[in-house]
Amino acid sequence: MTKRTKILIALSFPLQFVLIKILGYFPEFVETYYSNGLYPYVSKLFRIIFGWIPFSMGDIFYTIAIILIIRYIYKNTRKIRTEYKRILMDIYITITIVYFAFHLLWGMNYYRLPLYKSLELDRKYSTEELVNFTERVIAKANAIQFQITQNDTVKVEVPYTTSEIFEKTKNGYDNFSAIQPKFTFTHQSLKTSIYSGFLTIMGFSGYINPFTNEAQINGKIPVYKFPVTASHEKAHQIGFSAENEANFIGCMTALHNDDIYFKYGAYNFMTWHCLKEVFNRDKDEYERLKATVNAGIHKNYEEVRAFWEAHKNPLKPMFKFTFDQFLKANNQSKGILSYSYVVSLLVNYDKKHHIVP
Known part of the structure; x- marks a missing residue:
């Protein structure tokens, strides 16, 4: 040079x-x-x-x-x-x-334009609307968990290999993009990261390589998390960089998947995030709603908590802080906290399109 x-x-x-x-x-x-x-x-x-x-x-x-x-x-x-x-x-x-x-x-x-604007959604929602949505989400999560296990105290085990899960993500994107064409996905490039151990140390379930457009999944996370995580990373591939938006798209494509384990992953995801937001607004409502969640679902949550607890290390906060600053430097003013904004998208999308019966 x-x-x-x-x-x-x-x-x-x-x-x-x-x-x-x-x-x-x-x-x-x-x-x-x-x-x-x-x-x-x-x-x-x-x-x-x-x-x-x-x-x-x-x-x-x-x-x-x-x-x-x-x-x-x-x-x-x-x-x-x-x-x-x-x-x-x-x-x-x-x-x-x-x-x-x-x-x-x-x-x-x-x-780019925030997703709530391109989907013409409200930004705000009331606690009453949140509680109503959470009740319906929990009812669906309970029903699907019981349908899979035939026992409300048994956690869900996904019976697929990693490659099978990756292949099945296509169906969810095909179905959801038939309703919302902006989420059309072609040409699969979804892989398990060879640095899954390092991702675990960092505290991340996956990432997109911005230079090769490959979606990377942490192969060590609990398998029941794979459907929504893989769908989340594919959302990044089609151009949705914001974490809350990729969470929403990953959840919606899993929800619209014909496979019951993908649907369970979506409702499990929504239940977790909605309960967190209810806790922030009304702790009594949170305790009431939490008590209605099947024990088997709680066991899946405990599986994830135990996984990350087992890999807790002094470097993780540093990596989280670095990623938080990276997000803030790239037009995500709330940093890692922007992950919680997915609830706003879910509640307001349901108000408009009635995704949860």
């Missing part, structure tokens, strides 16, 4: 930063020309290129990148004092290129 090229790349970073922040004030523009314009072509291309490969190429690329970084540090440690300008320039250029690639290939979706 010539010195002139390096200077041009270096100068582009502040321009990129300012342009992205300006575009953040025009979500309709981003929605039209990026999220529904350029991005679908880019994402499909990468899913076609990498989707057929049975393992995560993104994880392989990250491994190579880490090796190259270690190699660079080893080769240049002794040169810091004499060649610090060159080293700082190399680091700055690398950050500039990664920043550009991230936003071009996926990251600009953080600045």
Whole structure:
């Protein structure tokens, strides 16, 4: 790379930063020309290129990148004092290129129109509406749990392999996109991360690789969580970066899946999140509603709690804080707390479309 090229790349970073922040004030523009314009072509291309490969190429690329970084540090440690300008320039250029690639290939979706607006939903809801919705969700969760186990005290065990679950996610997206075409999904690229152990240490169930558009699932999490988690990561692939929106889409596609275990995953997910929100608003109502949930469902919740408790470590809060700051830097003002906003989408979507009988 010539010195002139390096200077041009270096100068582009502040321009990129300012342009992205300006575009953040025009979500309709981003929605039209990026999220529904350029991005679908880019994402499909990468899913076609990498989707057929049975393992995560993104994880392989990250491994190579880490090796190259270690190699660079080893080769240049002794040169810091004499060649610090060159080293700082190399680091700055690398950050500039990664920043550009991230936003071009996926990251600009953080600045798109909020989903509640594109779905024409209310943003607020009353506690009475929340309680009513939660009662109906719990009734469906109880019914499906009993239908599967024939015993309301037995936790649900999903009898599928990981690859079977991944394949079955297609049905939910096909069914839901028939109602809401904006969630159409083609060209599968859903994989178990080779770094599942590291994801567990970090406290994450999955992630999308923004540079290869592969959806990665933590292969160590309880299997009953796979249907909604896999569906959640696929939502990121079609351009919904916000965690609350990916949660909503993952839940809705699992709910509309013909498979009963996917439906259970969706109702289990909704019950958990709705109860948390009821607790925030009315603790007496929370205790009343919690007591109506089948013991078998509580055992599934305990399974998840015990899993994360068994892998508790001092590094997890640091990773959570880092991800929280990452979200806030990318137009998610509430950071990790934005996950809870899924309840608003669920309650208001049900008010409009009556998804829970």
